[in-house]
Amino acid sequence: MRLALIAHDEKKPALIEFAKDRHDDLAAFDLIATGTTGQRLIDETNLDIERMQSGPLGGDMQIGARIAEESCDGVIFLRDPLTAQPHEPDISALLRICDVHETPLATNLASADAVLDELVREREDMEL
Numbered sequence: 001m002r003l004a005l006i007a008h009d010e011k012k013p014a015l016i017e018f019a020k021d022r023h024d025d026l027a028a029f030d031l032i033a034t035g036t037t038g039q040r041l042i043d044e045t046n047l048d049i050e051r052m053q054s055g056p057l058g059g060d061m062q063i064g065a066r067i068a069e070e071s072c073d074g075v076i077f078l079r080d081p082l083t084a085q086p087h088e089p090d091i092s093a094l095l096r097i098c099d100v101h102e103t104p105l106a107t108n109l110a111s112a113d114a115v116l117d118e119l120v121r122e123r124e125d126m127e128l
Contacts, residue, residue: 001123003116004063004075005033005041006055006094011078012040018076018112019045025120029073032066034059064097074119075105076112 003026007015019026019041026047033041035054042049052059066072075098079091091107098105104119106112 001073001119001126002030002032002066002071003119004066004072004077005031005037005049006060006063006075007037007078008080010080010083012037014109015076015078016040016044018078018109019047022113022116023047025116028123029119032063032072034063060094064094067094067097067101067103070101072103073122074103074115076115077105077107078109078112079107 005015005019015037023045026045031041031047031049032038033049033051035051035057037055038049038051041047042051052062063072063075067075075094077091077094095105097103104115106115
């Protein structure tokens, strides 16, 4: 199973803490992330992550393509609704493609826990 990780600049520290707290669960997935977020996660959590381009260079669109190909099972996109910068990924296209393909997308830490919990359950069921 594959999970995508994305975060606006102000939310990167929160995503890193989430990844540290849920390291064992996340390590069981094929992880993909936008470039800068992915590198910070690799550096600070030692998780194995396939890095896409940075958000401004189309990394969010690369993740969207994986969703369209049905090769991504969930997305955690910690967005900053108050101070997102123009260069940061826009969630609108990812929301649309996730809705089209019924792929769960979390936008805050509470929903990230819920999405990850459900994907862990699905993964365990597949292993039985």
